[in-house]
Amino acid sequence: MTITADEIGAWPNLTGRGDPVALLQEQDATRLRDLIPVRHERMAVSPFTFYRGAAAVMAADLASTPNSGITTQLCGDAHLSNFGLFLSPERHLVFDLNDFDETHPGPFEWDVKRLAASMTVAAQGNGSTDKEAHRAARRAARAYRKTIIESNGKSALRCWYDRVDSEEVLRDIGDKLDTVATERMAKVLRKSRHRNSEQALSKLCVTDESGVHIRSDPPLLIPAREVFPGFSAQDVNEVFQGLFESYRKSVPAHLAALLEQYTFVEAARKVVGVGSVGTRCWIALFAGRELGDPLFLQLKEASRSVLAPYTAPSRFRNQGHRVVFGQQLMQASSDILLGWLSTPTFTSDERGTAQDPAGISDFYVRQLRDGKGSVVIEDMPVDRLTLYGELCGTVLAQAHARGSARAPIARCLDGLGKSFDRAVADWSVHYSAINAADHSRLVAAIAAGDVEAVPLEA
Structure with missing residues (x-):
C-alpha cells in the first residue's frame, strides 16, 4: 500500500x-x-x-x-x-x-x-x-x-x-x-550515572532497630504492610516471594542464577508518571549476601495497549510479555532483568483489601532506576x-x-x-x-x- x-x-x-x-x-x-x-x-x-x-x-x-x-x-x-x-x-x-x-x-x-x-x-x-x-x-x-x-x-x-x-x-x-x-x-x-539501587536504598529506605525498611510516604510510596493491613507481615512477604519466583521463570536461565543470589526484603506501592497513575506499580527491595548489595526491582502493571482496538491482535497472552518483547526489540540496549508475571488482582474499598476472584493482573518487571534520567x-x-x-x-x-x-x-x-x-x-x-x-x-x-x-x- x-x-x-x-x-x-x-x-x-x-x-x-x-x-x-x-x-x-x-x-x-x-x-x-x-x-x-x-x-x-x-x-x-x-x-x-x-x-x-x-x-x-x-x-x-x-x-x-x-x-x-x-x-x-x-x-x-x-x-x-x-x-x-x-x-x-x-x-x-x-x-x-x-x-x-x-x-x-x-x-x-x-x-x-x-x-x-x-x-x-x-x-x-x-x-x-x-x-x-x-x-x-x-x-x-x-x-x-x-x-x-x-x-x-x-x-x-x-x-x-x-x-x-x-x-x-x-x-x-x-x-x-x-x-x-x-x-x-x-x-x-x-x-x-549515580541513579542505581544503592542510591535508591539511601533515598527510599529507613533503618530502625528491626532493620532496613522502605519508608512510608503516602500516597506516593506505601509499604505493602500498610497497603494490606488485614494480612500479617509474613503473609505479605510470602505473596511477593511467590511473585518473585514467578518472574524469575520468565528470564533466561543464566540471569535466573544471578537472581538466586538475592533475598526478598520488602515491597511498597509507588506512584509513577502521568499516564500510569492509578495502575498497580510496586517496587521490591532485595539484598545480596549483605544489604550493601541491594537490588530494587519495579513491578508495573501492564494493561492492553491503547493501540490494540485499532490493530491486529497481539500474539502475547500476557501483557507484561508484550511490553518486554517490544522493549527488547526496539531498544538498542535493554535492561537484562526484564521479565513478566501474572497475579490475582487485589481491590481496595472501605471494607479493606481483598482478592478479586475474577481478576488477573499482568505485570512486567525491570530494575528501578539503573542510571535512568531525563531532561525537563x-x-x-x-x-x-x-x-x-x-x-x-x-x-x-x-x-x-x-x-x-x-x-x-x-x-x-x-x-x-x-x-x-x-x-x-x-x-x-x-x-x-x-x-x-x-x-x-x-x-x-x-x-x-x-x-x-x-x-x-x-
Whole structure:
C-alpha cells in the first residue's frame, strides 16, 4: 500500500468523535480508585501533561485517519518525555526510548506523529509561535526520515547495534547550545550515572532497630504492610516471594542464577508518571549476601495497549510479555532483568483489601532506576527543543529499523521526501489545537465536579 503526503496530513475525523474525558474514564475503570483523582489532577496541569496521559485519546484519533499499511513494532507512546538516559548492560550511558507500556505493532507513522505532535504541544506550552512549533515538528520528522532511509543501506546486524551514547549527545549538540544549557546537560548525565539501587536504598529506605525498611510516604510510596493491613507481615512477604519466583521463570536461565543470589526484603506501592497513575506499580527491595548489595526491582502493571482496538491482535497472552518483547526489540540496549508475571488482582474499598476472584493482573518487571534520567521538557526554549526533537526522531527511526519493515518504510519515505516532513508538521500543529481543546474539556469537567481531581500531596 502506498500513501500520499495529503493522506499523511489528513486530520482526524471529528464527526462523531467520542468525548475524550469519557475515554479517560473508561481507562479509570481498571485503576486503583484512590489514585484516579491524582491522575486527573496531573493531566489537568497543562496541555502537555494532558497529552502525556491521553495516549488512548490520540490512538482513537490516529485510527480515524488514512494509514500507510506498513506495520512495524511501535512504541505506542513516543512523546518527548518517553525518551531518556539509562545504563546499558555494558554500563555505558545511552539515550533511547524508555517507556513501552503501549508498545504494539501498527502503522509506522503513528509513532512519528505522536512524537511530532508532542513537539508542537511542548513548544507552544513553552511560549513558541505556531511557526516555531511547526518547524520543530518538521525537523523531528526529517530526522526520522533521513535516519530510516540511511538504515536501509545497512545490514540487519548493523541496524540492531545502532545506538546513541550520551557522550555523542553532548558532542553533537553541546556546541550548539549556550554555556548554561551545556552545563545543565552535563549535570543530567552525571546525575544519571549515580541513579542505581544503592542510591535508591539511601533515598527510599529507613533503618530502625528491626532493620532496613522502605519508608512510608503516602500516597506516593506505601509499604505493602500498610497497603494490606488485614494480612500479617509474613503473609505479605510470602505473596511477593511467590511473585518473585514467578518472574524469575520468565528470564533466561543464566540471569535466573544471578537472581538466586538475592533475598526478598520488602515491597511498597509507588506512584509513577502521568499516564500510569492509578495502575498497580510496586517496587521490591532485595539484598545480596549483605544489604550493601541491594537490588530494587519495579513491578508495573501492564494493561492492553491503547493501540490494540485499532490493530491486529497481539500474539502475547500476557501483557507484561508484550511490553518486554517490544522493549527488547526496539531498544538498542535493554535492561537484562526484564521479565513478566501474572497475579490475582487485589481491590481496595472501605471494607479493606481483598482478592478479586475474577481478576488477573499482568505485570512486567525491570530494575528501578539503573542510571535512568531525563531532561525537563517544560523549561526548554524552542531552539534546544528542536535539537532535542531531532535526536528523538533519530532514535525512533533506529528503533523502527531493528524490525523487518525498515525497507518498505524507507521506500515510502524516499518517495515522499520533504513532503512527509511538512505533512507531519502540519498535522501536528492541527492536533495540538485538538489536544488543547481536550485539555480544556478536562479542566471544565473538574471545575464542574463531574471529574474528581486531588493533588498527590493532599
